[in-house]
Amino acid sequence: MVLSYGGFKPGTGGGLCQLSNLIYWMTLHTPLTVTERHRHSYDVFPDSDRTQPFGSGATCVYNYIDLQIKNNTGHPYQLCVRLTDEYLVWEWRTLSEPEYKYEVYEKEHRITHETWGGYVRHNVIGRRVCQRKTGELAEDEYITENHAVMMYQPFLKEGSDSN
DSSP states (O other): OEEETTEEEOOTTTTHHHHHHHHHHHHTTSSOEEEEOOOOSEEOSOSTTOOSOTTOOOOOBTTTBOOEEEOOSSSOEEEEEEEOSSOEEEEEEESSOOSEEEEEEEEEEEEEEOTTSOEEEEEEEEEEEEETTTOOEEEEEEEEEEEEEESSOTTOOTTOOOO
């Protein structure tokens, strides 16, 4: 399945966004630098069962837009991803214990009702960088701003039917 112009269709690269979302989320919890990231134009899924902030993913379009990561740390990093019968298992590996830990969070979340009748969701993603040993805040970083057309009716209570 591929998202295309506000709808779904079969196509080459279907599922790549699931992998790029995962790699982006993992990378935000490391000192690695994201040099190219594209946000999704559409918010496809409501928040029930969401485990990460809206807009904390990265889209890829086969042969067109990419997720790119650079290692400026001076330490080698290895991305390991494998499939089990049930799960996608992943980790970033490095030779030394990282100096910092990272907390990714959402702020300035809002939904706007647009003049054309639809809804657009907005937020800012930030990241707290804390000393691993002491927990002391070293930096509070701006990561990105997101704007996405909602493909579902907003303001539904959990378990509500959209019809």
